[in-house]
Amino acid sequence: MATLPVDELKIIDFFGPHLAFMHGQSTDTAIVPDKLVKTHCCFCGQQCGIQLKVKGNDVIGFEPWEEFPFNRGMLCPKGVKRYLQGAHPDRLLKAIRRDPQSPSGFSPMGRQEAIEKVAAEIQRIQSAYGNGAIGVLSGASLTTEKAYLMGKFARVCLKTPFIDYNGRLCMVSAGVGNKKAFGVDRAANPWSDIVGAEVVWISGANVAECAPITTNYVWQAREMGAKIIVVDPRITPIARTCDLFLPIKPGRDAALFAGVLHLMIENKWIDGDFIEKQTVGFDKVAEYVKEWTPTKTAEITGIAEPLIRKAAEWWGTAKTSFLMHARGIEHSSHGVQNVLGSINIVLASGRIGRKNCGYATITGQANGQGGREHGQKCDQLPGGRDIFNPEHRAYIAKVWDVDEKEIPGPGVDAYEIFRKIDRGEIKGLLSLCFNPKVSLPDSGFVQRCLEKLEFYVAIDFFLNETARHADIVLPGSLQEEDEGVVAQIEGRVIKINKAVDCPGEAQEDWKLIQGIAKALGREKGFTFQSPREIFEELRIASKGGVCDYSGITYEKIEKQFGVCWPCPSEDPQGRPIDHPGTVRLFEPGTWNPIAKGAGPYYFPDGKAHFNVAAYSPPTEDVDAEYPLILTTGRVVSQFLSGTQTRRIGPLVNQYAEPRIEMHPQLAATLGIKDGDWATAETRRSSVTLKAQVVATIRPDTIFIPYHWSGAKTANRLTIAAQDPLSKIPEYKACACRVKKASEPAYVKTLEPQQ
């Protein structure tokens, strides 16, 4: 019964988001912390090393961790203020259940009682409608141990195929593209390879705001002589001083890459020897890009022809290079094609698998990498294995001690889970680390689906917007209240260390999950006593797979400041080895379990694959009725759906509410001035926000950051179109229109972060 129990404003009154500022012990200038815990930031994929200052059971601040090599003490404002999520007034300290009679809409209940109720509801729904009537939504901000456990829990305990995770909104286009081209899904190079590259190509990545630490690598590369090419519809801070800025029309990236490859071939700026010996599929790609003349490319991408020629020349003639991209090209109904297009220009250049010759997607979430490796994706089993592959299934069945036939087949992507709810096929939902009401496109649809559920249990530390619909919320753990590993942006597995205990009745997420398994009477396989025990099983489960963790131990991670996978425990002949991890992929002569020595790429022939990366326009292109392109993204002070960062006062104060960014030329035609209210409207819905009139965006495009909820959420507007292969939603381009507005009603009732 997942309708909101009471008026949403009342829920907000009790559960927030409210703002926390420095309080209690933190404000004491004379305080000496009991300990400094070396760990990592809980937010983005950079996973900056940080030391948390702990006094009693509180994190009271931070101290830079300058020895950690990736960030050497550097942090963005989110990392600096992250500790304010601890001892927060909104923290869920008890289990709560939906209660329309209670003023807040919820009443507290004992944790064990709540877990038993959850189990009873799961049992009821499964016996009435079948095992697949329960869906599970999980997340990539969880440690890899938890992500692994969630995949196992859905398949073995709940026996449902329907689990997927919020990385579906984040990493999957890159994942599919990388698997199609390289057979493996991981950043190919360490970030140190950026410094020393002659050309750094950044496509669709607001590096300065979304991957701030990467900025220093890019600037350092330039100090050493690199030319920086940035492709973006906005002049983001990293674009401001780049050497070549290509102001692409959102959703046209495959066209640009095709046009660049066309020029590379025409001018013989390609590595014929590499293409011949190390790759397959070039001819088809060459045939496809023939039609992508500079004129046509300019016409489609909206970038002036001389700039395209210059970019192709710089890229084509460089001796070393690093190409990186992020959601800007991936959040598209042709996201995989965009990614493949970028990989094609990398492969044609032959610059990969060597020092300063690199390619990477910039992961978004804390465990954006690790969270997509070990089985919480709908079609995946641990170790990067495929759920439809009989051998892979047999191996995992053995590790899990179940009959192979008991492991369900592939499920569906996160958005399709909602469509299944809409169609009445999924009746019960369990969510952990996912706030789809804010983060999924066309959020009106998501809300209508939530309302159709017979039973919804959320596990979270704060009552996020989606969890307001829950029948029961189990109080989960913050990152600093548990230990485990994550894989950061370079595929480096690092260790999150516990700083404090869960407060009140809150409990580590993996214990809550195991509690449900026990209450269901399906405890077998869910009796781990610690994250380390889960990790030990995960090592075995990943052994021999593409994402091989078998040679990684907690101790090795601490000793080496992280270990990059693959890190096998045995050599190809099966003899035990002490493997240091693989910092750079695809180095000549390297062995992997797929190619078995045939070559460095993860295909039986050991070769990299060119793929025709065909351009097609965004699913919903502009027209007379909706003449503008809406694109969405982040700001530096907020993170994802804002469950944590919209509760941290100093971060909210930095950029309190979303604004509609538009070019002065557009603003003038609409009669809108900077700071005026404006309504952005699409075929789905509308939002009214203040306008920010800036000359740093294309005049045919508007931008809205997506971290807010309710009346302010950009995702009311976005389209639920998805890439056919990766199923990533098209957040970066849909058709919209804008008009001047007057002050919206929410201003009187809601604080900026609410």
Added chain:
Amino acid sequence: MAVPSNQHFFIDPSRCIGCQSCVQACSECDTHKGTPMIHLEYVERSISTQTTPVICMHCESPTCAQVCPADAIKKTEDGVVQSARKPRCIACNNCVLACPFGVPKMNAGWELMTKCDMCYDRTSEGKKPMCATVCPSQALFFGTFAEIEALRPRSRPVNEFRFGEQLVKTKVLMMVPRGGLTEVVDVTAAMHGATPQRTVHLDLMMSGVFANAAEGK
């Protein structure tokens, strides 16, 4: 202890990405918890994302101290200009108005001028200032001349600034393009658009980067 004499503070505004990490970290300092002593300026957000962190430049002859009627602003022997001293400061705002770099701020609640003291509690113990430690773009850098020389071949440090008639020499150094002739950063000239040898397109989006002219409509 003193700030080690070989350690210097360098600012490179061309690297600044406006993330405010420096400001947020400053407010975590043990001596002024919750209140930052530095700030970030947008140069002109309507046309550019250019920002610049404003930390104290620690002048050799600090204007703020010179104009203070209460003699509340002191400089340490190692050249760090400190916040106004509590019992002396009369919150007159003279320093706020006089500082050529716009550094001191009046903290109305405390009736006290506060400003960056180069994290004296940290730097005098051999640590780096908090802002320069966390800065993700290293627009704020703390280290030796040898280090900056090796890391920044494109630019070089300058520590003399001209404001009309006034020449100010600072402890903190500003990175300027290496090829340029600048020995002194002529701030007021730059304000009037007289920057020599540079043409800057401020409205880049409109300066011929689109495929066709109709694009912008």
